[in-house]
Amino acid sequence: MxxxxxxxxxxxxxxxxxxxxxxxxxxxxxxxxxxxxxxxxxxxxxxxxxxxxxxxxxxxxxxxxxxxxxxxxxxxxxxxxxxxxxxxxxxxxxxxxxxxxxxxxxxxxxxxxxxxxxxxxxxxxxxxxxxxxxxxxxxxxxxxxxxxxxxxxxxxxxxxxxxxxxxxxxxxxxxxxxxxxxxxxxxxxxxxxxxxxxxxxxLDHQSDFNGTAKINEYSSNNGATGNGSYAPIMGNSYSTQRGTWRIGTAGDNGNPVSQNDVATLLTNNGVGGFIDDGIGHGFGTATDLPLTGLTINNTLAKGVIVPSSSANPQAMGEDSYLSDFFRFRTEGGLVSMKLTNGSQYLTPGTADPGATLDSVLRVYDSSMNLVGMATRDGSTLFSTFSMNLGVGNYFAKISSIGGYSSTFATPASYYTMGSYFLTGSGFTPVPEPATMLGLASGLAFFYRRRRKQK
Structure with a gap:
């Protein structure tokens, strides 16, 4: 204790x-x-x-x-x-x-x-x-x-x-x-x-220091408010848009110490590493985009973006976080996607209040060439992608923006991680390999039957 x-x-x-x-x-x-x-x-x-x-x-x-x-x-x-x-x-x-x-x-x-x-x-x-x-x-x-x-x-x-x-x-x-x-x-x-x-x-309080002198017990990131604002959960995050975990300064007056909130949370016995959201984290392991007809099934097309390292989690840099990859196909035409930050516990398809993730959506072709990037809304709570795509297979990559850095008082960095979900339309279901194999077997059987009738 x-x-x-x-x-x-x-x-x-x-x-x-x-x-x-x-x-x-x-x-x-x-x-x-x-x-x-x-x-x-x-x-x-x-x-x-x-x-x-x-x-x-x-x-x-x-x-x-x-x-x-x-x-x-x-x-x-x-x-x-x-x-x-x-x-x-x-x-x-x-x-x-x-x-x-x-x-x-x-x-x-x-x-x-x-x-x-x-x-x-x-x-x-x-x-x-x-x-x-x-x-x-x-x-x-x-x-x-x-x-x-x-x-x-x-x-x-x-x-x-x-x-x-x-x-x-x-x-x-x-x-x-x-x-x-x-x-x-x-x-x-x-x-x-x-x-x-x-x-x-x-966790102790995230505070503000001037040198070794504590000037605020509860950092509010200089009272940051409005779209795109951050403040530490372990400080005062009552008025900011995103209260998030932070790498900043804790400790007593005259004795500031660095505190990485996320790394500290992981040191508790039995927490283990970060959760695995079950979504592939690369082109080669991409998850098929869940669909209902030609539209995204948002109750399944969801995930949680977490730091890429449990041993040494860091807040800054897109590569400091795992990205989620979805694979999809279109027969050509307008493809629309919306990436929403936050969970949807309460109403599927509607973000719950209190999103902590700030994310980026990119679309790549089957050769892993960048096709386009979603436009981030001014609220910073969602991004939208709309583009006419040719026939073929594509990938959607969801990433963290790579943290937020503050230079107020003692420099600090804020984690941009958390839940997201996808909505959208204009897709074609991607057949599972086993389905394609079964279809091929059926055709071969039909061909043999036809040959016997000759």
């Missing part, structure tokens, strides 16, 4: 706590939480708890007590459809941050399946006892702690004794995001959740 970290933010973003009454909870929990999981079989579980929690005992030097549910809905009540949709948006944003890693971001309480959810004290003990699990309570104003959230650092990978707090455990696997401070700012709630989970996975 390496101490704890509090997440602070500008008072200007705080909504008066009077709007969210402080409800007294027993061990009942608000119903109607959407059941969502990003990768259910992953070795790590990050449980986002929107339904309220009654913490037993002390957590570090504070006493959390009862935390009301997100939006302060009664512990005997149920989230309505609007609130459920907002929970989905928060979950999707957090899931996208961790999409390149073998972890499961979920709203499903793992203590239920384990038979340890009869009381919150038992749930608290269960979370502590489970290595590779973090329980993030989303709700309340945090009056007992201060800041926008709070977490221990570097505890998620380990299991802990439950002897403290009367057998409920010391809460090493429970952290908080004080969502009642800005309940309708879904970006705040999601970025803060990803931030606190990051602490549990050994």
């Amino acid at each position: 390496r101490g704890l970290r509090k997440l602070q933010f500008s008072v200007a973003t705080i909504v008066s706590s009077a709007l969210i009454p402080c409800l007294v909870l027993a061990d009942d929990h608000t119903g109607g939480v959407p059941l969502l999981s990003s990768r259910p079989d992953a070795p790590y579980t990050f449980y986002l708890n929107f339904a309220g929690f009654n913490y037993t005992g002390n957590w570090s030097s504070g006493t959390p007590g009862s935390t009301p549910s997100y939006f302060g809905v009664s512990s005997t009540g149920t989230f309505n459809s609007t609130q459920q949709n907002r929970i989905k948006q928060v979950w999707a944003r957090v899931a996208e941050k961790y999409a390149p890693f073998n972890v499961n971001v979920t709203t499903i309480d793992p203590a239920v399946a384990a038979g340890r959810a009869d009381t919150d004290a038992h749930r608290q003990a269960y979370y502590d006892s489970q290595a590779r699990m973090m329980h993030t309570v989303i709700g309340g104003t945090g009056g007992w702690s201060g800041g926008g959230g709070v977490s221990f650092v570097g505890t998620t990978q380990n299991s802990y004794s439950t002897s403290g707090n009367g057998g409920a455990g010391l809460g090493r696997h429970t952290n908080w995001v004080f969502a009642a401070q800005a309940p309708t700012s879904y970006q705040f709630v999601a970025e803060a959740s990803a931030h606190e989970i990051g602490h549990g996975m050994k």
